[in-house]
Amino acid sequence: MSDTILTPNPSDPILRIEGVYTNIAQYHILQGVDLVVPRGGVTMLLGRNGVGKTTTLRSIIGHWRAHQGQILFDGEDITQLPTPAIARLGIGFVPEDMGIFADLTVEENMVLAAVSGPINSARLDWIFTAFPPLKTFWKSEAGTLSGGQKQMLSIARAMIEERKLYLIDEPTKGLAPAIISTMAKALKDLKDQGSSVLLVEQNFAVARALGDSANVMDDGQMIWSGAMAELGGDAALQERLMGLSMEAH
Amino acid sequence: MIRSVLSGDLPRSVPLTLILGGILICLALAPFLFPGVRTVDTAARICIFIVLVASYDLLLGYGGIVSFAHTMFFGIGAYGVALTSTHMGRGFDAIAIGSLAGATLAAALALLIGLFSLRVRAIFFAMITLAVASAVAVLVSQLSGLTGGEDGLTFKTPRALGPAFKFGQEMFDGRLFGVKLNGKLLAYYFVFIGASVLFLVMLRVVNSPFGRVLQAIRENDFRAESIGYRVVYYRVAATCLSAAIAALAGSLYAVWLRYVGPDTVLSMELMIDILLMVVIGGMGTLYGAMIGATLFVLAQNYLQNLMGAASGLVADLPILPELLSADRWLLWLGVLFILSVYFFPTGVVGRLRGTR
Numbered sequence: 031m032s033d034t035i036l037t038p039n040p041s042d043p044i045l046r047i048e049g050v051y052t053n054i055a056q057y058h059i060l061q062g063v064d065l066v067v068p069r070g071g072v073t074m075l076l077g078r079n080g081v082g083k084t085t086t087l088r089s090i091i092g093h094w095r096a097h098q099g100q101i102l103f104d105g106e107d108i109t110q111l112p113t114p115a116i117a118r119l120g121i122g123f124v125p126e127d128m129g130i131f132a133d134l135t136v137e138e139n140m141v142l143a144a145v146s147g148p149i150n151s152a153r154l155d156w157i158f159t160a161f162p163p164l165k166t167f168w169k170s171e172a173g174t175l176s177g178g179q180k181q182m183l184s185i186a187r188a189m190i191e192e193r194k195l196y197l198i199d200e201p202t203k204g205l206a207p208a209i210i211s212t213m214a215k216a217l218k219d220l221k222d223q224g225s226s227v228l229l230v231e232q233n234f235a236v237a238r239a240l241g242d243s244a245n246v247m248d249d250g251q252m253i254w255s256g257a258m259a260e261l262g263g264d265a266a267l268q269e270r271l272m273g274l275s276m277e278a279h
Numbered sequence: 280m281i282r283s284v285l286s287g288d289l290p291r292s293v294p295l296t297l298i299l300g301g302i303l304i305c306l307a308l309a310p311f312l313f314p315g316v317r318t319v320d321t322a323a324r325i326c327i328f329i330v331l332v333a334s335y336d337l338l339l340g341y342g343g344i345v346s347f348a349h350t351m352f353f354g355i356g357a358y359g360v361a362l363t364s365t366h367m368g369r370g371f372d373a374i375a376i377g378s379l380a381g382a383t384l385a386a387a388l389a390l391l392i393g394l395f396s397l398r399v400r401a402i403f404f405a406m407i408t409l410a411v412a413s414a415v416a417v418l419v420s421q422l423s424g425l426t427g428g429e430d431g432l433t434f435k436t437p438r439a440l441g442p443a444f445k446f447g448q449e450m451f452d453g454r455l456f457g458v459k460l461n462g463k464l465l466a467y468y469f470v471f472i473g474a475s476v477l478f479l480v481m482l483r484v485v486n487s488p489f490g491r492v493l494q495a496i497r498e499n500d501f502r503a504e505s506i507g508y509r510v511v512y513y514r515v516a517a518t519c520l521s522a523a524i525a526a527l528a529g530s531l532y533a534v535w536l537r538y539v540g541p542d543t544v545l546s547m548e549l550m551i552d553i554l555l556m557v558v559i560g561g562m563g564t565l566y567g568a569m570i571g572a573t574l575f576v577l578a579q580n581y582l583q584n585l586m587g588a589a590s591g592l593v594a595d596l597p598i599l600p601e602l603l604s605a606d607r608w609l610l611w612l613g614v615l616f617i618l619s620v621y622f623f624p625t626g627v628v629g630r631l632r633g634t635r
Contacts, residue, residue: 091505092505093504113501113504114506114510117504117506118507123505125502125505129499129501129505130502131494131499131502132498133494133563134494134495138491141491142488142491142495142506142508143506145507145508187506
């Protein structure tokens with residue numbers, strides 16, 4: 031079904047998913063997903079609601095188990111590894127529901143997220159520049175933050191250490207336009223540092239601004255892979271792959 | 280200084296600070312402020328239950344793990360001291376060995392139960408602890424040759440902790456502020472200091488990076504895993520630590536009572552009491568254990584007297600004397616619990632801190 035396959039470094043991607051099937055209870059959510067995330071740059075994972083984008087991310091981090099197929103991260107088969115082991119290989123995950131620890135302070139959330147040791151102060155300064163509210167509310171309980179600030183914290187937790195791959199699930203969902211641009215700016219910074227990001231995003235403007243390559247899912251399968259510029263510039267293709275609703279977001 | 284003793288975990292509320300300070304002063308000076316066999320006994324029980332309830336909160340409030348085996352661990356510690364004191368003879372060495380052996384056995388048992396059940400889901404842990412605790416209670420009552428069965432064991436503690444031991448005769452004429460300087464006084468301070476040390480150790484643990492990870496797991500275990508923490512290891516470690524501290528509290532209890540029996544240290548009622556104390560005081564904060572245990576033990580010991588007095592006051596009125604009769608104290612205790620859970624769903628501490 032793929033029109034074109036774009037793999038900038040086909041020999042050495044950071045993540046390669048081959049024929050992954052994931053069932054949740056009796057539902058067959060992923061039905062043979064193939065995905066290649068190249069080293070460096072932002073890879074978009076797009077598609078309508080309920081097509082399996084979040085499940086794909088969760089299968090990578092090991093929350094849901096792939097029943098069939100293989101997930102290779104940096105050349106290593108992680109399909110059956112426990113979640114903490116996968117995370118410690120260098121994957122930063124920002125879930126859709128943010129998953130901040132509300133009873134702990136912003137500082138404690140960040141300290142916990144820096145699993146390999148004390149927080150790197152240069153990196154923290156960068157995060158404070160990208161998300162000033164985190165500095166203001168450093169000692170406050172995370173539960174008292176606003177929705178946008180919680181999302182900033184959630185992303186900052188993934189960014190506090192340099193990871194080989196960032197999995198980010200709908201970072202702009204439900205946020206005010208001003209905060210969306212803060213988010214987009216921070217993700218752009220991350221991209222400019224040469225990081226590899228797999229990003230699920232419903233906001234097409236953000237996707238177009240950030241994405242290098244794009245992958246579109248439908249019904250538990252990858253139906254299109256190619257350059258984000260190609261998808262962004264072709265309204266008919268967008269309509270065919272994702273329906274018209276995408277532009278409205 | 281205070282901040283570092285409390286591991287940076289301050290009460291964060293003026294009324295709470297005053298109440299906790301009041302409890303601390305009353306307990307520290309109990310033999311002098313409230314001289315009397317019964318009052319000092321109540322104070323010692325409060326000290327021990329604060330530790331026991333706090334160790335349960337370590338599990339329930341910080342780890343989000345429900346266990347029904349906490350009295351079993353408490354009992355293991357108590358029986359440990361009882362058995363060594365019976366077989367090795369009275370002495371501090373017997374107490375030390377009994378406590379250590381009890382704490383070690385409790386931790387080992389917790390490790391076993393935890394590894395078997397915490398890998399799956401927390402609810403299995405609750406069920407397995409219930410089964411193991413019931414089995415141990417039956418075993419203790421059946422192995423009467425070793426444990427004294429239903430009658431329990433009465434044993435002797437070191438002379439220095441007994442009422443017959445007197446000191447300070449020359450200097451203070453055997454009395455300080457009118458209180459007899461005897462072994463019972465020393466036994467109280469043995470319990471008080473032991474309980475304080477254990478409480479401060481727990482405070483340190485919950486405010487350490489380990490404690491933070493536990494809190495994170497309680498809130499969102501999947502998220503903690505995807506950051507890179509092995510949830511099962513942390514849960515098992517918390518279970519072992521909590522079991523060992525419960526056992527040490529049991530050892531203190533045994534030293535204080537100089538008796539152990541299934542009803543005093545192993546019963547299901549005691550388990551329910553612990554749960555209530557945690558909930559009343561407030562989960563997820565060790566200060567809640569202090570308040571919960573104090574309120575509960577005081578109610579258990581003095582509600583009956585209070586009601587007797589109240590029913591005397593209203594003797595001429597209809598129905599009221601019947602309702603307030605001292606025999607109905609359990610009914611009123613129940614009403615008090617329902618009201619406290621209704622009005623303080625986050626416990627007394629949660630309410631005083633006004634967080635949620």
